[in-house]
Amino acid sequence: MQDSTSTGEQAAADAEPGWIEPHERLDRSAITLWRVNGLIESGFTFLAASAAAAVASLFADLPWYISGLPLVVALLVAVITVGVAPTVRWRRWRYEIRDTEVDLQRGAIYITRTLVPLARVQHVDTQQGPLERRFGLATVSFHTAAGAHRIPALREERSREVAARIGALAKVARDEPL
Amino acid sequence: MTVEFSRPRRLHPATMVIEALRGLRSWSGAIAFPVLASVFGDRSGSVVGLLVVMLVVIAAGAAAWGYASWRATSYDVRGGMFVFRRGIVQKSERSIPIDHIQSVDTVQGVVQRLFRVVEVRIETAGGGSSGRGRDSADAALPALSRSVATALQAELAAARPEPVEAEQAEAAGPTLIRRMGFGDVLLAGATSGQIGIALPLIYGASQYFDNLFSEERIRGLVGSVLPGTFAAVAFILGAVLLLSWLAAIIGTFWAYYGFTLYRDGENLRITRGLIERREVTIPISRIQAVRTVEGVLRQPLGLALVRMESAGYGKDAGVSMTLFPLLPRKAAAAFLEAVAPEFAAAPELRPLPPRSLRRYVFRESWPWTVLIAPAVLVPILADLQPPDWYSWAAPLGLAAAIGLSALYGWAQYRSAGWACERDCIVVRTRRLARTTLIAPRRRLQSRSVAQTPFQRRRRLATFRIEVASSGGGASASLVDMDAEEAFAAVQQLAPNPAA
Numbered sequence: 001m002q003d004s005t006s007t008g009e010q011a012a013a014d015a016e017p018g019w020i021e022p023h024e025r026l027d028r029s030a031i032t033l034w035r036v037n038g039l040i041e042s043g044f045t046f047l048a049a050s051a052a053a054a055v056a057s058l059f060a061d062l063p064w065y066i067s068g069l070p071l072v073v074a075l076l077v078a079v080i081t082v083g084v085a086p087t088v089r090w091r092r093w094r095y096e097i098r099d100t101e102v103d104l105q106r107g108a109i110y111i112t113r114t115l116v117p118l119a120r121v122q123h124v125d126t127q128q129g130p131l132e133r134r135f136g137l138a139t140v141s142f143h144t145a146a147g148a149h150r151i152p153a154l155r156e157e158r159s160r161e162v163a164a165r166i167g168a169l170a171k172v173a174r175d176e177p178l
Numbered sequence: 179m180t181v182e183f184s185r186p187r188r189l190h191p192a193t194m195v196i197e198a199l200r201g202l203r204s205w206s207g208a209i210a211f212p213v214l215a216s217v218f219g220d221r222s223g224s225v226v227g228l229l230v231v232m233l234v235v236i237a238a239g240a241a242a243w244g245y246a247s248w249r250a251t252s253y254d255v256r257g258g259m260f261v262f263r264r265g266i267v268q269k270s271e272r273s274i275p276i277d278h279i280q281s282v283d284t285v286q287g288v289v290q291r292l293f294r295v296v297e298v299r300i301e302t303a304g305g306g307s308s309g310r311g312r313d314s315a316d317a318a319l320p321a322l323s324r325s326v327a328t329a330l331q332a333e334l335a336a337a338r339p340e341p342v343e344a345e346q347a348e349a350a351g352p353t354l355i356r357r358m359g360f361g362d363v364l365l366a367g368a369t370s371g372q373i374g375i376a377l378p379l380i381y382g383a384s385q386y387f388d389n390l391f392s393e394e395r396i397r398g399l400v401g402s403v404l405p406g407t408f409a410a411v412a413f414i415l416g417a418v419l420l421l422s423w424l425a426a427i428i429g430t431f432w433a434y435y436g437f438t439l440y441r442d443g444e445n446l447r448i449t450r451g452l453i454e455r456r457e458v459t460i461p462i463s464r465i466q467a468v469r470t471v472e473g474v475l476r477q478p479l480g481l482a483l484v485r486m487e488s489a490g491y492g493k494d495a496g497v498s499m500t501l502f503p504l505l506p507r508k509a510a511a512a513f514l515e516a517v518a519p520e521f522a523a524a525p526e527l528r529p530l531p532p533r534s535l536r537r538y539v540f541r542e543s544w545p546w547t548v549l550i551a552p553a554v555l556v557p558i559l560a561d562l563q564p565p566d567w568y569s570w571a572a573p574l575g576l577a578a579a580i581g582l583s584a585l586y587g588w589a590q591y592r593s594a595g596w597a598c599e600r601d602c603i604v605v606r607t608r609r610l611a612r613t614t615l616i617a618p619r620r621r622l623q624s625r626s627v628a629q630t631p632f633q634r635r636r637r638l639a640t641f642r643i644e645v646a647s648s649g650g651g652a653s654a655s656l657v658d659m660d661a662e663e664a665f666a667a668v669q670q671l672a673p674n675p676a677a
Contacts, residue, residue, distance in 0.1 A: 100672065100673050100674075101672060101673065107628070109630070109631060110628060110629070110630050111628065111629050111634075112626055112627070112628040113626060113627045113628070113665075113668075114624055114625070114626040115624065115625050115626070115668055115672070116623070116624045117622065117623075117624075117672075117673040118673075119673055120622075120623045120624075122274070122275075122278050122302040122316070123272055123273055123274035123275065123278065123302060123316055124272070124273045124274075125270050125271060125272045125273075126270065126271045127265075127268060127269065127270040127271075128268070128269045128270070129267070129268050130267055130268075133269070143316075144623040144624065144644075144646070144651075145489055145623055145646030145651065146623035146624065146644040146645060146646050146647070146651025146652070146653070147623070147644065147651045149624070163271070163273060164273075167259055167273045167275060168257075170275055170278075171258055171259075171275040171277065171278075173673070
């Protein structure tokens with residue numbers, strides 16, 4: 001592993017980032033926000049499911065427990081998206097803005113850890129949808145030449161701090177033009 | 179005239195009109211109905227009245243939308259940042275560090291000309307989406323007066339370092355690096371394996387032949403030469419394959435005949451093409467990653483194709499293109515040393531741990547099993563009385579499908595490997611063709627490690643890197659790497675601390 005770069009050994013001594021999670025978390029009210037989002041989504045799922053169930057029971061001669069199957073599935077999906085997923089997601093979501101990189105960890109089941117060098121950041125956005133505004137939350141997204149990365153559901157003032165910090169560090173870290 | 183940019187500024191009020199028109203355009207579906215109805219429908223009083231009301235409502239809505247957009251949009255230049263705020267419902271604030279800005283262009287559309295204002299587009303390197311024009315800009319200010327636009331351009335230019343375009347190395351002149359001879363092109367075509375691309379061509383040709391030879395004549399011809407259906411099918415299949423192979427060779431000649439790569443100071447120049455000569459120039463400094471692709475037919479011959487990902491901005495957006503169509507795999511490192519030394523890494527690759535072999539084999543073979551097994555077993559078990567041959571041919575087919583897909587999984591596992599050398603990451607994977615990606619550490623836009631619960635249990639992980647390219651980046655993933663090694667690699671590829 002340390003065969004090529006001289007920084008390898010020193011970096012390994014600093015920390016093993018693979019095992020130390022980034023330490024910042026999202027705002028706790030993210031859970032509520034995601035629950036509300038999930039609720040709205042499951043509303044639509046239910047509409048679709050009831051339509052499917054209605055069609056099945058009216059036009060096809062199926063026993064009730066088969067034509068009702070879409071509703072059961074929709075209920076299951078709702079329980080997961082409203083009840084379970086937001087908490088798990090929040091518990092897993094972490095971020096940290098280091099001097100040279102942004103460290104992100106996300107995903108409820110499929111956990112992804114991403115490191116984005118600040119030198120590669122082109123610009124930073126803060127966004128706020130109507131629902132987020134209700135909760136006093138905002139999303140920071142920062143763009144590299146290969147795409148955008150997001151840190152969702154931060155307190156408004158926190159989101160401003162994060163965006164400003166990423167922006168300022170990106171300016172310093174820029175080592176050479178693309 | 180001095181313009182103050184350190185406080186949030188609104189755009190020119192003409193923005194209201196422009197945004198209102200944009201709003202109308204995006205609602206045009208809804209507007210089309212009353213307009214069409216008024217043209218073609220019956221013109222009784224109540225209908226006309228209703229239409230008028232609808233149009234008034236729509237016009238008022240557009241006006242309100244324009245006003246609200248204008249109110250919501252502002253920008254300023256402060257602390258080395260260009261900050262752009264907009265959005266009525268979905269609010270957004272975008273900060274662009276000034277020294278990342280590559281271009282500040284002004285454009286004047288019809289509406290802008292009417293109001294004597296200009297649209298200002300701000301772009302960063304490789305940024306924005308892949309599109310052109312307004313959508314590709316990182317910030318587009320729909321209307322500023324000329325004087326303010328000029329002042330803004332000056333303000334942004336003052337804070338921005340001069341672009342260091344290497345003009346000094348012109349004197350040397352282009353040096354030839356490598357050229358495709360006739361034999362090379364023929365070999366490239368013969369081994370390209372692009373049978374899929376050739377199929378439409380053959381279809382077109384067959385339509386043409388249908389007119390020449392009637393079906394009966396062909397049947398008579400085939401029947402006299404080859405008795406029996408099996409032989410006929412085999413003959414036709416063989417003919418199709420041969421024809422598509424020939425078409426692939428012709429296609430390769432068309433695109434790559436005379437392919438020549440020059441190095442001209444800090445640029446690469448490629449000329450190619452049989453009838454239509456094409457020429458492109460790419461600054462070497464824009465190359466983000468190089469891929470060596472060994473096709474199924476080429477790998478046994480030790481041949482490979484070299485591709486590159488490059489990033490650009492503004493008018494010449496990033497591209498993914500052929501750096502050289504065919505060269506011996508062994509010569510690739512020396513070739514890259516001459517073309518772009520930064521990418522000339524040819525390390526011994528580290529294999530994946532033996533415990534991931536099972537996952538590779540399983541991942542490839544289970545979809546086939548699930549797909550084919552019911553088709554095989556149900557007719558036999560449910561006693562649907564399939565023909566006699568079915569009871570032995572179908573299970574044999576299933577076994578073959580499982581065996582082949584498992585073999586493919588094994589081949590993927592065997593090909594997979596990675597290494598960090600000379601400040602480069604090298605990742606090799608197989609998706610039919612064996613592909614080796616080489617990217618310098620300083621070109622990496624992001625590095626990721628992802629784990630499913632199954633991978634976590636076996637201490638495996640998927641390692642992924644991204645580089646800039648057209649269409650918002652290119653990436654390479656290595657599935658089922660040892661988790662600890664993956665995290666260590668991510669760590670090793672970290673950027674140097676800021677000086």
